[in-house]
Amino acid sequence: MPHLLTLSDLSIETINDILNKAQEIQMQNLYREPQPVITANLFFEASTRTRFSFEAAEKRLGYHVLNFSAENSSTQKGESLYDTLRTLEEVGVQAAVIRHKQDKYYEDLRDRLSLSIINGGDGCGDHPTQALLDLMTIKQEFSRFDGLTIAIIGDLRHSRVARSDAEVLTRLGARVLLSGPKAWMNETLPGEYVDIDEAVKTADVVMMLRIQHERHNQGMNLSKEDYHKQYGLTLERERLMKPGSIIMHPAPVNRGVEIADELVEAKRSRIFKQINNGVAVRMSVLEWAVNKNEEAEQYEYVAFKR
Amino acid sequence: MPHLLTLSDLSIETINDILNKAQEIQMQNLYREPQPVITANLFFEASTRTRFSFEAAEKRLGYHVLNFSAENSSTQKGESLYDTLRTLEEVGVQAAVIRHKQDKYYEDLRDRLSLSIINGGDGCGDHPTQALLDLMTIKQEFSRFDGLTIAIIGDLRHSRVARSDAEVLTRLGARVLLSGPKAWMNETLPGEYVDIDEAVKTADVVMMLRIQHERHNQGMNLSKEDYHKQYGLTLERERLMKPGSIIMHPAPVNRGVEIADELVEAKRSRIFKQINNGVAVRMSVLEWAVNKNEEAEQYEYVAFKR
Amino acid sequence: MPHLLTLSDLSIETINDILNKAQEIQMQNLYREPQPVITANLFFEASTRTRFSFEAAEKRLGYHVLNFSAENSSTQKGESLYDTLRTLEEVGVQAAVIRHKQDKYYEDLRDRLSLSIINGGDGCGDHPTQALLDLMTIKQEFSRFDGLTIAIIGDLRHSRVARSDAEVLTRLGARVLLSGPKAWMNETLPGEYVDIDEAVKTADVVMMLRIQHERHNQGMNLSKEDYHKQYGLTLERERLMKPGSIIMHPAPVNRGVEIADELVEAKRSRIFKQINNGVAVRMSVLEWAVNKNEEAEQYEYVAFKR
Missing domain, CATH: 3.40.50.1370 (Aspartate/ornithine carbamoyltransferase)
Known part of the structure; x- marks a missing residue:
């Protein structure tokens, strides 16, 4: 089998x-x-x-x-x-x-x-099954992958979701943008590193990653509040998003850190649909x-x- | 739902x-x-x-x-x-x-x-489901609640069974008697505080409560033997019970503490029936x-x- | 029931x-x-x-x-x-x-x-169910128990498999040979103590036992390598086995200790069939x-x- x-x-x-x-x-x-x-x-x-x-x-x-x-x-x-x-x-x-x-x-x-x-x-x-459900969610929304821009943002180094998604989305013809703390950059991922505001503004899908505390050798240097401001999807950043674009997150969400609490079940969020x-x-x-x-x-x- | x-x-x-x-x-x-x-x-x-x-x-x-x-x-x-x-x-x-x-x-x-x-x-x-199964047990025995006397005895403060049962039994027309160590009295429960021998003598249902050690902030001051003598259903107290009256306990039982070991499966016990x-x-x-x-x-x- | x-x-x-x-x-x-x-x-x-x-x-x-x-x-x-x-x-x-x-x-x-x-x-x-599956395995191989020689080798003192198997095999007419470290001999088992090479050479079934570390009061004095050499089924000892004879082990196997790694899935091994x-x-x-x-x-x- x-x-x-x-x-x-x-x-x-x-x-x-x-x-x-x-x-x-x-x-x-x-x-x-x-x-x-x-x-x-x-x-x-x-x-x-x-x-x-x-x-x-x-x-x-x-x-x-x-x-x-x-x-x-x-x-x-x-x-x-x-x-x-x-x-x-x-x-x-x-x-x-x-x-x-x-x-x-x-x-x-x-x-x-x-x-x-x-x-x-x-x-x-x-x-891989997380990547497949992410694909299913994107396909339900846009009926295609080709030509879409997907921003993957956050703990790129420790996230297995990032690896699986970036690889397959690229293969399916999407453009992958990457953003997040420098210390967590991951050279092995396909995709283009950009500033977070740029990523949020440009993307059809803003995919926020969970901070994988349990897979870190050392703690994050930033406070939760500072992380949220610098690398999180704040209420302000959400307003930069294109019409029709959606928010995704593999969950469980650290509310108020990777993403503002109020956005988790916002209209453009697909987190529970995922x-x-x-x-x-x-x-x-x-x-x-x-x-x-x-x-x-x-x-x-x-x-x-x- | x-x-x-x-x-x-x-x-x-x-x-x-x-x-x-x-x-x-x-x-x-x-x-x-x-x-x-x-x-x-x-x-x-x-x-x-x-x-x-x-x-x-x-x-x-x-x-x-x-x-x-x-x-x-x-x-x-x-x-x-x-x-x-x-x-x-x-x-x-x-x-x-x-x-x-x-x-x-x-x-x-x-x-x-x-x-x-x-x-x-x-x-x-x-x-609530414990209270419902207690009601089912009582109803099987007496086919009614109205006019019955139910004695609830023991750790009234930490028992969620006591709260659920006292409330619903009062509402269904039963008379609720309460008894137990002073330190564990619970003013918020409906019912009348009486001496334990009085409670046992009068009740149609003698409902002994489990000592909820795991929900106590501090240990019980009494030895198990002393608790049993003062607040437990001893062999002697059982003899005070009315004909046709029954023993209940939400289980698991601390045998020899809340209730004499020999009474757990006695003829008038409904503990396993519960x-x-x-x-x-x-x-x-x-x-x-x-x-x-x-x-x-x-x-x-x-x-x-x- | x-x-x-x-x-x-x-x-x-x-x-x-x-x-x-x-x-x-x-x-x-x-x-x-x-x-x-x-x-x-x-x-x-x-x-x-x-x-x-x-x-x-x-x-x-x-x-x-x-x-x-x-x-x-x-x-x-x-x-x-x-x-x-x-x-x-x-x-x-x-x-x-x-x-x-x-x-x-x-x-x-x-x-x-x-x-x-x-x-x-x-x-x-x-x-008992381990002994029954051992019997099933032996019966599939030889269609009988009577007249067979079964060698049970290893941690005889702490093994419940040894007890259940030795008793029932004796009752079914098989000859039981026992071998293992002196400190782990078990006088209560039916069977004859022999040298390990003798046991391996003579047996239709070579049944190796798991070392039950978790049931020992004190650690084994031997290194794993020394245990394997003295009491394990080494590649050399396996060559002493009779044609048609089989290897059994209740598992999980300590590979390289009770039995050589390469023998676990060897042709004459019935370990996974068990x-x-x-x-x-x-x-x-x-x-x-x-x-x-x-x-x-x-x-x-x-x-x-x-």
Whole structure:
């Protein structure tokens, strides 16, 4: 079964297939009756939204779900990730969603397992389902990527969202602007560094990043107030935004730091819509991983009224 | 969708509807086939019985369940309860069961969310589903509340059960007697303070409260043995009880402290029956919250043989 | 409902029934549609594979599953295991899988509960479902137990696998050889102590045990390398094994300590097959516990294509 490790591994055609299926799932409110499929969520880092989003997606697909948190497990007994996953494979798990502190934890696993690894975030590396839900949100708004300007602003160095998004958006024909504190610049990202006001003024999408305190070696030197003034989306800056442009943020938001409290649910904010899209995108990704090969049993969806 | 925050919010008619449905569910051993409904249990305080009771109720209703414990979550990243719940809403959660240390944690949430909050206990505040299962237990025994005498004995100050029960029982026409250590008296409760022997002798229902060590600022000054002698239901005191009267306790019981070990499963004890009633009451509450509005899809129950 | 506490409690006939059903489940890839049955997994010790194996088994049987870890529970409030289980009984739980640090934790519970206890491992005591999956693995290989020679090698004192396996294998007519560090010899096990090379040379099954660091009062005196040389299955020792003989290990494996890294997935290793058998054996055990009595509703299995 295929893995989803980084978006760079996926062709544009596959990305579009996944997005189109996600849109169909969301529009028709699709779910599945219980299926004989087992998935596992292995979160070696704390998470609410991503785990819940995947778990909701899995359950709406009718899958059985095994949840694993780093605290209560044999990894304490020194077991390697490979041995844990081989075990899950034998237990019948067909897809494992993994979030892990280590960059590219999957490198020496990808060719040794028959289950599908869905990367739920690796260190300061990638977060491909977040990038897909960001794409879905942008596509719902503008129906295209080509020619759009996307400003990604903030903690560029420690954000796996920035990496995944900048790469795929560039590939899809968008222009990526980058802005944020100098200390957090990231030379490996595609995109053009500009002043924040310039970025906010020019962009169709202003994507603010979360400050990843938990992945910093040292604290931020600025107070929250100063960060907000210099690098945040303040009320004043929001007024510079173009008509029809939107605000995004991967959440959880540090309200009043990356973005003014009042803007989180403002009319042009898509922050909670992004979360909503996350479930549909993850359903689409899981179905792609579990049911895509031709020999797999094909399960039927059911639509339900809310 | 409606919230269940305190019983004071519910009319006597609604309370009776919930109790009648719970009785029907229990008598006919009802459950539901899997449904496209997602609920979440958010326990910010340790709990076995309440979480398991809700989870069993949710699963017997055919719902998908997301479990959350305070340790492994973005609340560590400083997210507010509001943002967590808005996230769950977007993930598709229709009802969230919440236990929280803070009194009235729900105050600034109630009008800002479309999901239903079911209060699973707030600080030293309320515990409405516990009160409902207590009502169900009393009703099964006496078929009425009017004219009954209920003695609530023990840690009145820190017990959310005491508050919820005293309020609703008074409203339903019962006479509430209160007894316990002076230091733990609670002026805000409706009811009449009496000597413990007097309370035990007079009551149709002797409801002993758990000592809430975890909510005390300072330890109890008495030894367990002295507490038991002065404020507990000893074997001697039990002999003072009226014929037909029953013993209740919200559990978990400190055996030999609030109540003599031998009385926990005595003939007149309803302590484990209360737990059993808890599942039926919570099924009834969840159905009321999730399916009550007229536009909601109505799901069918199935009866099963044990 | 029956308990499964130790294999000594089961007749050979019952053991064979369970193994045969497990084999049928595995061969036909059986599962069940959702059933109105609730089971609980109570793990008071860390575990990945055993909990996941039971949970996958329960879910493939269509049961609802309640998971409990020692950290977030009322056992912190000092509740006894008996009271916890009585609570679960009232909540509707029909079978509880329990792993506990204390040897024979079940002794004063077995006659006081109507739910079924499935022992998932007690202290340095027993681990009956592990022994059953070991039997299943051996039977798949040799179609018999009588006349086989099984060498159990390593931490005999702290291993519950060793106890459960040595007892039942002896009863089934196999010859049990024991080997390992003198400090970890266990006089209570049936079997004959021999030199490790002798054991490896003679055995049809070389069963290596995990070093149970977490159950030792003091650390091992040997370095990992020295342990491996003296008591481990090295590449050299493996060459002494008879044609057709197999390697087993309860896992998780300390690679390079109990067994050479390269041997874990060698041709004659059945280590991951054991894990695979675990799910089928546990499905069979759970069905035996939950559905065996004649009054119980009989549920139908469904076969599914992978």
